[in-house]
Amino acid sequence: MGLLEHKVCLVTGAGRGIGAETVRKFAEEGAAVYGTARTEGTLDARFAELAGQYHTPVVPLYFDVTDEAAAKRAVMQIRKEQGRLDVLVNNAGIMQDNVIGMIGYDLMRAVFDVNVFAVISMTQLAVKLMGRQGSGSVINLSSIVGLDGAAGQAVYSASKGAVAALTKAASKELSPKGIRVNAVAPGLIDTDLLRVIGEKRIEENLSHVRMGRLGRPEDVAGVITFLASDMSGYVTGKIIGVDGDFQV
Ligand SMILES: NC(=O)c1ccc[n+]([C@@H]2O[C@H](COP(=O)([O-])OP(=O)(O)OC[C@H]3O[C@@H](n4cnc5c(N)ncnc54)[C@H](OP(=O)(O)O)[C@@H]3O)[C@@H](O)[C@H]2O)c1
Known part of the structure; x- marks a missing residue:
């Protein structure tokens, strides 16, 4: 019996990195599992493979998380097909950086649209279904830089700090309804998003990781799976670091 047997889960940003591995782990x-990407068709082959391998529905949904109407249609599709939603993983995120003095409103809006406003919007949609059931688990992707900050990443750090704060606020509001809300705060995880900063900065940052290695998507997906499962049934409002002991 799997940890998530009989649960219906939605993972945003499921085409690569942490989201892709979370979908695989949930199916296992x-x-x-319902997983999202922006580009039509990109998840089809992989999801069909996972569905065959694990004998469970693994369903692609295509929309931009900043498109509220499209997100609503997707959640309605899940309601129609499954009648419930047990887990939402707000994984989709972007990292765009500039130094203080060079940050324009376009960058601020782009980052906050995806990393913060869409997280609030997706949570509201999911919670409508979860509230009727009297149970659910929402898992947000914060970041170590959302808790400690990082030079050159004021906007991204602020967005992930907002995710941490909204996780705690939502938990206070929703735990009386049986809905748990937690976040993971990854450190340096080896994905496309991290590779953008370049090998030199990755090596510099790695010297701060006591475990001496980059994290892997499965390191984060494992903690997300714990938070999705009933094993964490009395855990809410928490931000769990997944960073190999990163010393700032
Ligand atoms: N990697 C790290 O070191 C690290 C550390 C701390 C926190 N995090 C957080 O963990 C989460 C996953 O990161 P990752 O490293 O796996 O990143 P990634 O490999 O760059 O993947 C990001 C995912 O987000 C999706 N996405 C971006 N903008 C979207 C939008 N507007 N609508 C829908 N989907 C969108 C992408 O979808 P498409 O495939 O459609 O582009 C992609 O699947 C993010 O929230 C990130 O901030 C990562």
Whole structure:
């Protein structure tokens, strides 16, 4: 019996990195999984493979998380097909940086649209279904820089700090309804998003990681799976670091 048997889960940003591995892990644990990407068709082959391998529905949905109407249609599709939603993973995120003095409103809006406003919007949609059931788990992707900050990343850090704060606020509001809200705060995880900063900065940052290696998507997906499962049934409002002991 898998940890997520009989659970219906939605993972945003499921085409690569942490989101892709979370979908695989959820399917392995027996969940019916819906995963999202922006480009039509990009998830089809991989999801069909996972569905065959784990004998569970693994369903692609295509929309931009900043498109509220499209997000609503997607959640309605899940309601129609499954009648419930147990887990939402707000994983989709972008990192765009500039130094203080060079930050324009376009950059601020782009980052906050995806990393913060869409997270609030997706949570509201999911919670409508979860509230009726009297149960659910929402898992947000914050970041170590959302808690400690990073030079050159004022906007991204602020967006991930906002995710941490909204996780705690939402937990206070929703835990009486049986809905848990937690976040993971990854450190340096080896994905496309991290590779953008370049090998030199990755090496510099790595010297701060006591475990001496980059994190892997599966390191984060494992903690997300714990938070999705009933094993964490009394855990809410928490931000869990997944950073190999990163010393700032
Ligand atoms: N990697 C790290 O070191 C690290 C550390 C701390 C926190 N995080 C957080 O972990 C999460 C996943 O990161 P990752 O490293 O796996 O990143 P990634 O490999 O760059 O993947 C990002 C995902 O987000 C999706 N996405 C971006 N903008 C979107 C939008 N407007 N609508 C829908 N989907 C969108 C992308 O979808 P498409 O495929 O459609 O582009 C992609 O699947 C992010 O929230 C990130 O901030 C990562």
